[in-house]
Amino acid sequence: xxxxxxxxxxxxxxxxxxxxxxxxxxxxxxxxxxxxxxxxxxxxxxxxxxxxxxxxxxxxxxxxxxxxxxxxxxxxxxxxxxxxxxxxxxxxxxxxxxxxxxxxxxxxxxxxxxxxxxxxxxxxxxxxxxxxxxxxxxxxxxxxxxxxxxxxxxxxxxxxxxxxxxxxxxxxxxxxxxxxxxxxxxxxxxxxxxxxxxxxxxxxxxxxxxxxxxxxxxxxxxxxxxxxxxxxxxxxxxxxxxxxxxxxxxxxxxxxxxxxxxxxxxx
Amino acid sequence: xxxxxxxxxxxxxxxxxxxxxxxxxxxxxxxxxxxxxxxxxxxxxxxxxxxxxxxxxxxxxxxxxxxxxxxxxxxxxxxxxxxxxxxxxxxxxxxxxxxxxxxxxxxxxxxxxxxxxxxxxxxxxxxxxxxxxxxxxxxxxxxxxxxxxxxxxxxxxxxxxxxxxxxx
Numbered sequence: 238x239x240x241x242x243x244x245x246x247x248x249x250x251x252x253x254x255x256x257x258x259x260x261x262x263x264x265x266x267x268x269x270x271x272x273x274x275x276x277x278x279x280x281x282x283x284x285x286x287x288x289x290x291x292x293x294x295x296x297x298x299x300x301x302x303x304x305x306x307x308x309x310x311x312x313x314x315x316x317x318x319x320x321x322x323x324x325x326x327x328x329x330x331x332x333x334x335x336x337x338x339x340x341x342x343x344x345x346x347x348x349x350x351x352x353x354x355x356x357x358x359x360x361x362x363x364x365x366x367x368x369x370x371x372x373x374x375x376x377x378x379x380x381x382x383x384x385x386x387x388x389x390x391x392x393x394x395x396x397x398x399x400x401x402x403x404x405x406x407x408x409x410x411x412x413x414x415x416x417x418x419x420x421x422x423x424x425x426x427x428x429x430x431x432x433x434x435x436x437x438x439x440x441x442x443x444x445x446x447x448x449x450x451x452x453x454x455x456x457x458x459x460x461x462x463x464x465x466x467x468x469x470x471x472x473x474x475x476x477x478x479x480x481x482x483x484x485x486x487x488x489x490x491x492x493x494x495x496x497x498x499x500x501x502x503x504x
Numbered sequence: 505x506x507x508x509x510x511x512x513x514x515x516x517x518x519x520x521x522x523x524x525x526x527x528x529x530x531x532x533x534x535x536x537x538x539x540x541x542x543x544x545x546x547x548x549x550x551x552x553x554x555x556x557x558x559x560x561x562x563x564x565x566x567x568x569x570x571x572x573x574x575x576x577x578x579x580x581x582x583x584x585x586x587x588x589x590x591x592x593x594x595x596x597x598x599x600x601x602x603x604x605x606x607x608x609x610x611x612x613x614x615x616x617x618x619x620x621x622x623x624x625x626x627x628x629x630x631x632x633x634x635x636x637x638x639x640x641x642x643x644x645x646x647x648x649x650x651x652x653x654x655x656x657x658x659x660x661x662x663x664x665x666x667x668x669x670x671x672x
Contacts (some may be wrong), residue, residue, distance in 0.1 A: 244615055244634065254529075257538070262528050265542055269549040276554060285510060313510050321557035326512050369601060466611075 284318060284333025288340045288412075290433050295333040296320050302336065307429035319407075323358055340410060344440045348377040348442045348492075356412045364392070365402040375416045378441050378489025379458065379482040380451070382420045388479035396420075404428050404443035410437070418483070419430030424449050442485035451483070458482045458495045458502045465490035470501035507586035509588045516556050520549065523569055527634045534577040544580060546619050560576065567645035570638065574646055576629055581624065590600065618668045622661050625649075 245474065281298045285308070294316050296304040306316040337357065342350035360366045367390045375381050383403075387395035403414040409428060415437040419425040424445060427434035444452045457473045458465035460480040462481055466473035466485065473481075473490050484490040487497065489504035497503050513519065520527075525547060532541035551572050559568055619627060628647060632638040638646065643654035 244619070244662075258525060258528055258532070260531065261538060261542055262525060264643075265528060265549075266524070266546040268542065268546045272546060272550050273553060276550065283512065284509065296632055303603070314512075315509070317512065318557070318560075325515065329514075442569055 240312050241415070278323060278325045280327050281320060282329035282332035282442045283320070283326040284330040285313060286330075286333040286337030288337045289344055290436060292335065293340070295336045296324070296326065296464065297329075297332040297336065297353065298324055298356055298358065298367050300358070301356035301440075302408055302411050303356050303359055305411065306337070306407075309430060310335055317360060317398060333438065340504050343410070344436065344443075346440060353411060353482055359407040362402075364398070365405060366469060367404050368399060369406060369414075372414065372417065373412055374460075375413060375482060376489075376493045378486070379484045379493060380416045380418045380438070380443070380481055382415055382478075383425065384420050385478050385481055386417055400425070404441075415435070416441075418451060422451050424451060430478075442489055444485075452485075454486065456484045456487055456490050458484050458490045458493065463495045464501060466498035467501040467503045470498055470503075472498055472500055511557075513559075514564050516553050519556070519565055520552060520560070520569060521541055524549075527569060527573055529576060530631060532638055533635055534546035534573075534628070535580060541560060544573065544576050547576055551576070564645060566638070567642040570636075570642070570646035571648065577628075578624065597608055614672060615665070615669070616639060618665055619661075621668075622664060626657045626664070629654055630661040633658045 239262070270329060271286070272322060274402060279299050281296045281303055283294070283296045286293050286295055287416060292308045293303070294306040294308055294313050295302070296317075303318070304320055306447065307315075308316070309334070320326055326363055327332040336353065339350045339352060357369060360483070369388050372381070381389075383396035383399045386395075387393060387399045392398070397416070403417050404426075406412055406428065409415065415434045417425070424434055430450060435449060438445050438451075443455075454467045455468065457468055457470075457476070459473070459476045460482065461477065462474070465484060484492075484493070486496075490497075490503075527543065528545050531544040531548065532538065535541045535544055548569065552569055555572070559565065619630065621631065629643050631633075632643045632646060640651045640654045640658075643658070644645060645649045647654060647657075649657075
C-alpha cells in the first residue's frame with residue numbers, strides 16, 4: 238500500500254504556515270474585538286449575599302438592580318442563565334453586599350433604604366411589565382390585592398395571572414411583590430416562601446398574625462381622592478377598588494400624602 | 505439544597521482563547537484562502553459570542569465552536585459555488601490552498617488537491633481529526649452526527665485518499 242505521508246504534511250502545521258497562522262490570528266483578534274464592540278452585552282455585577290431572608294443571588298447592571306433571587310433549594314447557575322441572555326455576568330461581591338445591607342436596613346423599618354433603581358430589562362412580557370410598573374406605585378406600609386392590581390392595569394378578573402406574574406418578578410423586595418395580598422385578608426403565597434412575606438410585611442408595619450392574616454386595624458386609602466377610611470366606611474365601600482390601597486395604619490397613609498375621611502374619622 | 509457558590513461561566517474571550525489558534529488553522533484549511541479564513545474566523549467568534557449564553561454545557565465548547573465554524577465554512581463554500589456559477593470564473597473566489605501556503609512541495613500540493621476533492625463531510629471530519637486532533641466524540645458533536653459516523657467519515661476519507669494517491 239502506498240505511503241500517505243504527504244497527508245500529515247498537508248494536515249499539519251509546519252514553521253512556514255505557523256507564521257501565517259500567527260499573523261492571521263493577530264489580525265483576527267483585532268477584527269473580532271472591533272466587531273464585538275457593536276454587539277457586546279453590558280456587564281452585570283453578580284454576587285451572593287446573606288440576609289435575614291436567606292441567601293440571595295443579586296445582579297446589578299449599569300441602569301440599576303436587575304435581579305434578586307431567593308436561593309431556596311435552587312442552583313445559582315440556573316438563576317444566572319436568564320441574566321446571561323442580556324448581560325455578561327461578572328462576579329462582584331461588593332454590589333451584592335451593598336444590596337444585602339440595604340435589605341437589612343429595610344427590614345429594620347428604614348423606608349428609604351432601598352436606594353437602587355429597579356431595572357426591568359429582564360421582564361419579558363408586556364402584561365408583567367405593566368403590573369410591575371403599577372406595583373412600584375404602591376408605597377411602603379401599603380398593600381394591594383391581586384384583584385385590584387389586575388383591575389388597575391385594565392385586566393379585570395385576572396387575579397391568578399397577576400399571582401403568576403408576581404411569582405416571576407425578577408426583582409422582589411425592590412419591586413414590592415410582597416405588597417400584593419389576597420382579597421380575603423390572607424397574605425397569599427410568595428416566591429421566597431410565605432415566612433419571608435410575613436417578615437417583609439411585618440417590617441412595613443402590618444402585624445400579620447400566625448395564621449398569615451392581615452390585621453383588622455388597617456385603613457383603606459383611595460389613590461384618586463387621596464382620602465383614607467376605615468374598611469367599613471360607606472365612602473370606602475363605594476370607591477373604585479382598582480385605586481384602593483390597604484395601609485397598615487393611619488400614619489402610613491398620612492406618609493403617602495393622604496388625609497383622613499371626615500365621615501368615619503379613622504384617626 | 506441549592507448550590508451556594510456562583511460558578512459563573514468564564515468570560516467569552518477567556519473561554520475561547522485556548523481554541524483560537526486551532527480554529528484559525530481549521531478555517532484556513534477549509535476555506536483555502538487567507539482572506540476568507542480571516543472573515544470566517546471573525547464571523548465564527550462573533551456568532552459564538554452571541555450564542556454563548558445558550559451554551560449550557562461549557563465542557564462541550566470545543567466541539568460547539570467547531571460546529572459553528574463548520575456551518576459557516578459550508579455556507580461560505582455554497583455561496584462561493586453560486587458566485588462562481590454566476591460569473592463563470594471558476595476558482596476566482598474559492599481556490600485551493602497553494603503549496604506556498606501549506607509550505608511544501610509538489611506531492612503535498614497533489615495531496616492537498618485530493619483532500620479538497622473529498623466529500624465535504626469526510627473532508628471536515630478528516631481535517632478535524634488530523635489537523636486539529638479532535639476525538640471522535642467531539643467530531644460527532646461538531647458535525648451533528650454519531651461517534652460511529654464520525655469515525656466512518658475519517659476512515660472513508662483515508663481509504664479514498666489511499667486509493668487516489670496510488671493512482672497518481
